[in-house]
Amino acid sequence: MIKEALQYVAGLANTRLEHVGDQVFSTQKLYVVDQPTPANILVRSLSGIVEYLQSEFDWTEKLMIHVKSPTEVEVFSTFNRDFQRNVLIKAEAMLPTFRFDHFFDTEHFNIKLQSMFVPNDDRATLLKLVGNIKEDSVKEFGDDGISQTVTAKTGVATVGEVLVPNPVVLMPFRTFVEVDQPASNFVFRMQKGPTCALFEADGGAWKLEAMKNIKEYLGAALAAEIKGGKLYIIA
Numbered sequence: 001m002i003k004e005a006l007q008y009v010a011g012l013a014n015t016r017l018e019h020v021g022d023q024v025f026s027t028q029k030l031y032v033v034d035q036p037t038p039a040n041i042l043v044r045s046l047s048g049i050v051e052y053l054q055s056e057f058d059w060t061e062k063l064m065i066h067v068k069s070p071t072e073v074e075v076f077s078t079f080n081r082d083f084q085r086n087v088l089i090k091a092e093a094m095l096p097t098f099r100f101d102h103f104f105d106t107e108h109f110n111i112k113l114q115s116m117f118v119p120n121d122d123r124a125t126l127l128k129l130v131g132n133i134k135e136d137s138v139k140e141f142g143d144d145g146i147s148q149t150v151t152a153k154t155g156v157a158t159v160g161e162v163l164v165p166n167p168v169v170l171m172p173f174r175t176f177v178e179v180d181q182p183a184s185n186f187v188f189r190m191q192k193g194p195t196c197a198l199f200e201a202d203g204g205a206w207k208l209e210a211m212k213n214i215k216e217y218l219g220a221a222l223a224a225e226i227k228g229g230k231l232y233i234i235a
Helices: 002-013 046-055 106-116 121-130 205-221 223-227
Strands: 017-020 023-026 041-043 063-069 072-079 085-092 133-140 148-153 159-163 168-170 184-191 195-200 231-234
Touching (some): 046 085, 121 168, 205 223
Parallel strands (some): 041 085
Antiparallel strands (some): 072 085, 168 184, 184 195
């Protein structure tokens, strides 16, 4: 056993690297030497991706831009000799978090509507409604199981029954701010308190629209590079 150990140690002393084609091997049992992969750059905007690619700072080969989701984009190279892709840079959107399917009191709901949603007609309608509710009772209206009414201020000095709008079309901040925020349907419900909640009602279709918007933004910003065959975009 001592003899075998000494022979093994002697063999280690004579270990060298051998180049076979594009692969690098060690003479000690010919283990493949992995090619190191550099750490990727993380940015928080689509403009960061554009600026990096236009600089051509550390790439000369063809690259692929992959729109992975409404909040994530990666840029990667072709396969290296270890059949891995180098992700050079990735963008992750920084967005406010709104809890759908959760009831808020009217004050918090009002603030979140103003700070986390793009202005449009339905947002204005909801803001007007929750800002003028006079009582904490929420009544079911009709026999469809959907409509609701509340007691709200309807004029300078008048109070009456107001039909709660449903569904509503809103544009929450859900993707990179450089592109248009997708509009989608939401179910708006109220409970005693009063409290308010929004429930997503488009089956996730907004995600496909957001990814399409990102692809179009990058395609326009990097048109020259794409036309020259240096870049490709998938979503």
